Amino acid sequence: MTTHTSYWKAETHPPALEPVSRSMETDILVIGGGITGVTTAYLLQQAGREVMLIEGKTLGAGVTSSTSGHLTPAFDSHYYQLIQDFDLNTARQIYQAMTAAIDTIEHITQQELLDCNFKRIPGYLYAEIENQLEELEKEFTASLDVGMNAQWADQLPLPFRTQKGIIYHHHAQFHVLRYLYGLAQKLVEKGARLYVQTRAVQVSEEEDKVRVSLENGHTLTARQVVMATHAPLGLNPIQTEVAPYRSYVMAAKVKKLPEEGLYWDLYDPYHYTRRAQYKGQDVLIVGGCDHKTGQKTDTKQSYAALQQYINSRFGLEEVLFSWSGQVFEPVDGLPFIGKSPFQKNTYIATGYSGDGLTWGTAAAHILTDLITAHDNPLVDIVSPNRMNVMASAKDFVKENINVAYHFVKDRLSVDADTLKDIAAGEGKIIRHQGKQMAVYCDEHGHYHALDPVCSHMKCIVQWNSAEKTWDCPCHGGRFSWTGENLDAPPLHRLKPIDLKVE
Numbered sequence: 001m002t003t004h005t006s007y008w009k010a011e012t013h014p015p016a017l018e019p020v021s022r023s024m025e026t027d028i029l030v031i032g033g034g035i036t037g038v039t040t041a042y043l044l045q046q047a048g049r050e051v052m053l054i055e056g057k058t059l060g061a062g063v064t065s066s067t068s069g070h071l072t073p074a075f076d077s078h079y080y081q082l083i084q085d086f087d088l089n090t091a092r093q094i095y096q097a098m099t100a101a102i103d104t105i106e107h108i109t110q111q112e113l114l115d116c117n118f119k120r121i122p123g124y125l126y127a128e129i130e131n132q133l134e135e136l137e138k139e140f141t142a143s144l145d146v147g148m149n150a151q152w153a154d155q156l157p158l159p160f161r162t163q164k165g166i167i168y169h170h171h172a173q174f175h176v177l178r179y180l181y182g183l184a185q186k187l188v189e190k191g192a193r194l195y196v197q198t199r200a201v202q203v204s205e206e207e208d209k210v211r212v213s214l215e216n217g218h219t220l221t222a223r224q225v226v227m228a229t230h231a232p233l234g235l236n237p238i239q240t241e242v243a244p245y246r247s248y249v250m251a252a253k254v255k256k257l258p259e260e261g262l263y264w265d266l267y268d269p270y271h272y273t274r275r276a277q278y279k280g281q282d283v284l285i286v287g288g289c290d291h292k293t294g295q296k297t298d299t300k301q302s303y304a305a306l307q308q309y310i311n312s313r314f315g316l317e318e319v320l321f322s323w324s325g326q327v328f329e330p331v332d333g334l335p336f337i338g339k340s341p342f343q344k345n346t347y348i349a350t351g352y353s354g355d356g357l358t359w360g361t362a363a364a365h366i367l368t369d370l371i372t373a374h375d376n377p378l379v380d381i382v383s384p385n386r387m388n389v390m391a392s393a394k395d396f397v398k399e400n401i402n403v404a405y406h407f408v409k410d411r412l413s414v415d416a417d418t419l420k421d422i423a424a425g426e427g428k429i430i431r432h433q434g435k436q437m438a439v440y441c442d443e444h445g446h447y448h449a450l451d452p453v454c455s456h457m458k459c460i461v462q463w464n465s466a467e468k469t470w471d472c473p474c475h476g477g478r479f480s481w482t483g484e485n486l487d488a489p490p491l492h493r494l495k496p497i498d499l500k501v502e
């Protein structure tokens with residue numbers, strides 16, 4: 001049976017936490033309870049700082065529970081590209097930081113006795129077809145140049161035909177939510193204040209403090225705020241430097257399992273595969289089929305394509321779980337971690353691509369070092385205030401032309417002419433009563449209308465058929481069909497419209 005939820009949420013239970021129930025002050029406030037927020041709170045607490053963390057939903061409810069759980073220092077946009085766009089020294093520092101992040105996860109797991117199945121296993125990057133070989137060779141050379149423990153492989157332990165590959169030693173896998181929940185529990189035991197169901201709706205800097213207004217009417221005041229919300233909340237110049245993409249994952253029983261390892265290929269978008277355990281059985285977690293958020297309505301087709309991929313390579317027996325999540329692709333390949341542009345006491349961390357478990361942990365180190373005034377060699381390299389025109393120009397122009405195109409085109413277009421064109425279970429943008437509206441027709445035939453203008457930067461949201469959500473094609477804001485916020489950056493919900501049905 002397919003359950004449309006992430007594998008990681010099955011058989012795991014978050015620590016019991018309450019919402020904020022009064023206005024309070026703290027030294028450092030972390031907003032967001034994913035891997036970035038919880039790890040940052042942990043490292044700051046270890047450094048002796050007073051930390052409070054708020055999470056809008058439940059811990060790990062964001063992309064951290066949509067992941068596939070690979071821990072790899074292999075760089076998502078490839079090291080050969082990084083060396084070309086920056087230089088070898090930068091690439092080496094990135095590799096070292098990502099390796100150190102995985103070591104941190106291993107160390108915390110051992111130190112805090114976290115039961116999260118952390119295991120060192122090999123990683124494999126492979127070419128499935130001949131015309132991917134040249135890129136594979138370039139990446140092999142670059143991998144050795146940055147210092148990776150890599151080996152050329154003529155054969156791969158996969159149950160289907162491939163060309164060559166690279167074996168990376170000492171990668172790792174773990175159960176991400178068991179790790180996150182265990183770490184949060186330790187934080188609470190050591191005196192940090194953690195709250196859930198507590199959404200920030202405004203973050204404003206004052207003289208020497210930051211004021212955070214909450215949806216429930218209370219206010220939190222901190223000396224420093226870390227926005228660990230995957231994308232910075234509200235309007236932030238960094239949003240023009242990262243582009244939102246959705247990626248699809250399935251956990252499935254298959255006929256032919258590969259050897260234990262992390263696998264990813266060289267297609268664009270690429271597929272990624274690892275093994276996991278479910279009810280005492282070996283299963284496979286496979287992901288891929290990415291597309292830009294809000295720019296594909298028939299997202300059921302993405303699940304179908306992934307299912308077809310799994311069947312053709314591994315022999316599909318049963319899909320146990322299927323889910324999707326968002327990644328933010330930075331225009332120059334590197335994430336943005338550090339002080340938010342034009343702010344004194346607000347920090348951000350975003351643009352991790354598909355390596356956010358490693359980057360989220362590296363970000364926790366960088367932000368802790370920045371806040372506690374310790375040196376960190378990555379501060380300038382990943383600074384949100386950096387300027388690398390050469391590396392970013394092409395993708396910056398491409399992504400922002402795409403945003404401008406949707407800003408204009410989507411205002412002028414509708415998916416249907418009348419309410420009757422919307423089938424039960426479907427959503428469409430229509431023009432009704434002289435207004436453009438986002439209308440969802442529920443299973444009972446009742447219509448639910450929303451103002452389709454995204455509360456972030458006023459683009460028009462688009463229907464996502466598989467998730468039954470309204471997704472913004474510009475900066476990745478997402479909303480439920482009732483209009484509630486799902487993914488940052490928007491701070492506010494979509495406004496309901498009182499629909500008159502003739």
Ligand SMILES: Cc1cc2nc3c(=O)[nH]c(=O)nc-3n(C[C@H](O)[C@H](O)[C@H](O)COP(=O)(O)OP(=O)(O)OC[C@H]3O[C@@H](n4cnc5c(N)ncnc54)[C@H](O)[C@@H]3O)c2cc1C
Nearest residue numbers: 032034035036056062063064067068070200325355356357
């Ligand atoms: C399909 C998929 C597969 C992936 N696979 C891998 C992988 O194998 N390896 C890897 O390293 N990375 C992978 N990634 C990337 C990685 O999972 C993410 O980059 C990482 O989990 C991001 O963590 P985060 O803590 O920054 O964000 P999140 O986990 O999204 O946490 C942000 C939190 O902030 C909360 N929040 C948002 N707005 C507010 C608000 N206004 N007030 C309060 N709280 C708020 C959200 O509810 C959320 O819980 C994958 C991503 C996807 C989508």
